[in-house]
Amino acid sequence: xxxxxxxxxxxxxxxxxxxxxxxxxxxxxxxxxxxxxxxxxxxxxxxxxxxxxxxxxxxxxxxxxxxxxxxxxxxxxxxxxxxxxxxxxxxxxxxxxxxxxxxxxxxxxxxxxxxxxxxxxxxxxxxxxxxxxxxxxxxxxxxxxxxxxxxxxxxxxxxxxxxxxxxxxxxxxxxxxxxxxxxxxxxxxxxxxxxxxxxxxxxxxxxxxxxxxxxxxxxxxxxxxxxxxxxxxxxxxxxxxxxxxxxxxxxxxxxxxxxxxxxxxxxxxxxxxxxxxxxxxxxxxxxxxxxxxxxxxxxxxxxxxxxxxxxxxxxxxxxxxxxxxxxxxxxxxxxxxxxxxxxxxxxxxxxxxxxxxxxxxxxxxxxxxxxxxxxxxxxxxxxxxxxxxxxxxxxxxxxxxxxxxxxxxxxxxxxxxxxxxxxxxxxxxxxxxxxxxxxxxxxxxxxxxxxxxxxxxxxxxxxxxxxxxxxxxxxxxxxxxxxxxxxxxxxxxxxxxxxxxxxxxxxxxxxxxxxxxxxxxxxxxxxxxxxxxxxxxxxxxxxxxxxxxxxxxxxxxxxxxxxxxxxxxxxxxxxxxxxxxxxxxxxxxxxxxxxxxxxxxxxxxxxxxxxxxxxxxxxxxxxxxxxxxxxxxxxxxxxxxxxxxxxxxxxx
Numbered sequence: 208x209x210x211x212x213x214x215x216x217x218x219x220x221x222x223x224x225x226x227x228x229x230x231x232x233x234x235x236x237x238x239x240x241x242x243x244x245x246x247x248x249x250x251x252x253x254x255x256x257x258x259x260x261x262x263x264x265x266x267x268x269x270x271x272x273x274x275x276x277x278x279x280x281x282x283x284x285x286x287x288x289x290x291x292x293x294x295x296x297x298x299x300x301x302x303x304x305x306x307x308x309x310x311x312x313x314x315x316x317x318x319x320x321x322x323x324x325x326x327x328x329x330x331x332x333x334x335x336x337x338x339x340x341x342x343x344x345x346x347x348x349x350x351x352x353x354x355x356x357x358x359x360x361x362x363x364x365x366x367x368x369x370x371x372x373x374x375x376x377x378x379x380x381x382x383x384x385x386x387x388x389x390x391x392x393x394x395x396x397x398x399x400x401x402x403x404x405x406x407x408x409x410x411x412x413x414x415x416x417x418x419x420x421x422x423x424x425x426x427x428x429x430x431x432x433x434x435x436x437x438x439x440x441x442x443x444x445x446x447x448x449x450x451x452x453x454x455x456x457x458x459x460x461x462x463x464x465x466x467x468x469x470x471x472x473x474x475x476x477x478x479x480x481x482x483x484x485x486x487x488x489x490x491x492x493x494x495x496x497x498x499x500x501x502x503x504x505x506x507x508x509x510x511x512x513x514x515x516x517x518x519x520x521x522x523x524x525x526x527x528x529x530x531x532x533x534x535x536x537x538x539x540x541x542x543x544x545x546x547x548x549x550x551x552x553x554x555x556x557x558x559x560x561x562x563x564x565x566x567x568x569x570x571x572x573x574x575x576x577x578x579x580x581x582x583x584x585x586x587x588x589x590x591x592x593x594x595x596x597x598x599x600x601x602x603x604x605x606x607x608x609x610x611x612x613x614x615x616x617x618x619x620x621x622x623x624x625x626x627x628x629x630x631x632x633x634x635x636x637x638x639x640x641x642x643x644x645x646x647x648x649x650x651x652x653x654x655x656x657x658x659x660x661x662x663x664x665x666x667x668x669x670x671x672x673x674x675x676x677x678x679x680x681x682x683x684x685x686x687x688x689x690x691x692x693x694x695x696x697x698x699x700x701x702x703x704x705x706x707x708x709x710x711x712x713x714x715x716x717x718x719x720x721x722x723x724x725x726x727x728x729x730x731x732x733x734x735x736x737x738x739x740x741x742x743x744x745x746x747x748x749x750x751x752x753x754x755x756x757x758x759x760x761x762x763x764x765x766x767x768x769x770x771x772x773x774x775x776x777x778x779x780x781x782x783x784x785x786x787x788x789x790x791x792x793x794x795x796x797x798x799x800x801x802x803x804x805x806x807x808x809x810x811x812x813x814x815x816x817x818x819x820x821x822x823x824x825x826x827x828x829x830x831x832x833x834x835x836x837x838x839x840x841x842x843x844x845x846x847x848x849x850x851x852x853x854x855x856x857x858x859x
């Protein structure tokens with residue numbers, strides 16, 4: 208009998224212990240994944256007395272940004288103050304901890320939420336973690352437990368080509384905000400480049416090229432179809448730094464430099480093409496020296512941050528003399544930029560341009576993109592620090608048909624870390640590898656791609672690379688679970704570039720009648736969507752707008768043909784259908800990342816999918832994209848009656 212009692216007691220202890228273990232909160236999902244979590248029981252919920260309290264004045268800005276973002280996301284305004292916390296408060300503190308490194312942090316979630324970090328940046332990253340956790344719960348409840356978190360790699364970034372396609376400043380700001388939300392800390396802005404001459408009649412003079420910065424030294428150099436003023440570029444860099452995203456501006460020379468030879472034709476190489484600067488012409492050095500000087504000199508230079516990228520990739524290595532001159536050119540601009548107190552970044556090309564002329568390597572960062580151009584092990588031996596950005600893994604070239612249209616996020620999540628540079632594998636956290644980046648190259652000028660299309664490709668890649676550059680090989684979630692759960696997170700506080708609306712397929716908006724010149728709360732609906740309405744058509748002139756937003760316009764009568772159409776990013780697309788006075792029809796638009804379609808009375812008029820266009824007597828082809836994120840911000844000044852207006856966040 209006694210033995211039986213002992214057995215029952217033991218069994219009850221096991222069961223009780225098991226329930227206790229089970230009751231511990233599971234590890235929260237955030238991107239990037241938390242390094243360590245100790246779950247406890249219960250949850251923390253913000254109450255009417257909750258505040259954001261900080262101990263050091265250095266944390267004031269972080270606390271203010273946290274409060275602003277919390278209000279943007281959840282509509283709750285939290286008081287910010289310096290002092291000691293009470294139960295229900297968020298508390299930010301600076302505490303020395305060598306194990307956490309520069310960017311690490313700890314969070315204790317109990318009756319209050321206590322953040323500690325050795326440096327301000329770590330405290331800021333902790334607030335990103337808390338916001339991501341909160342947005343996954345209807346009450347913004349946080350599971351009680353302890354977090355310890357720090358990155359494996361110090362540089363976690365993205366490069367965007369603004370030279371061949373202008374990327375407006377509002378989007379760049381949103382992009383930096385998104386990167387910050389996912390603890391990505393480096394954005395490289397590629398400021399000049401050119402298209403491929405085969406798409407422009409093999410004529411360099413007609414080939415598209417652009418330099419995107421306001422320029423006083425060379426009036427007229429700045430692209431007219433889109434550029435950044437010095438002031439807004441400076442403001443952008445300073446604003447990004449407040450969110451711990453460093454902007455690395457890039458002026459790409461001596462290849463990819465057609466914008467400069469368009470401006471001053473004698474700078475272009477007669478042998479290797481006008482997109483190559485003539486390395487033997489003293490005027491080339493005079494021109495480029497003065498260009499860098501404009502943005503680097505003075506106590507308050509236009510290039511604000513500590514790093515500047517000088518390009519130096521993909522120049523011809525046909526002749527030995529040219530190789531040595533290219534190496535001399537590269538060394539010259541490393542030293543010139545350093546003379547202004549900046550650290551130089553550049554693209555790897557010194558295996559392709561192997562020679563005897565010495566090129567400075569100490570304190571120089573090399574973007575390791577293709578091992579045939581720069582063998583990574585050899586570059587490390589020479590003294591360069593590397594950023595892993597291998598083209599065969601992390602290059603996006605939208606709709607080009609080579610590299611990736613969308614990155615293979617499953618492969619990257621399961622197999623890639625910054626230690627993987629092309630087919631060369633370094634040890635994880637090798638000190639020669641500073642970190643990793645991915646890139647968007649807008650090679651095919653004129654292919655119809657919109658900024659929205661670029662973003663649709665960028666965002667899933669950014670989430671994935673954020674995970675892999677922070678955690679390296681130490682991600683624990685299966686990819687399928689990661690891919691499903693990442694959609695639970697927003698892009699960033701107050702940012703919705705994807706135009707996501709609703710979490711489940713549904714009718715998300717309807718209005719009985721659309722009055723002209725009316726503003727609506729939602730700016731747009733992103734892929735995949737259906738927008739439908741009935742219309743009784745009155746006499747409308749060409750250029751009659753149905754809806755518009757800052758990024759796009761939908762026309763009842765477009766400005767060229769008077770047909771139903773849409774415009775965005777400087778491209779006008781018209782459906783083969785015209786409305787006439789007296790028509791009473793049902794109109795339905797649908798749009799995905801691959802096409803935009805129009806139906807009238809249930810009949811498909813046209814499906815504008817990706818269109819192949821041929822150049823150079825059929826030897827070159829381009830995929831022309833005709834997509835639309837549907838604008839809903841403002842209705843136009845139309846005379847027709849538009850009614851039974853409905854917006855669905857799926858394809859009917």
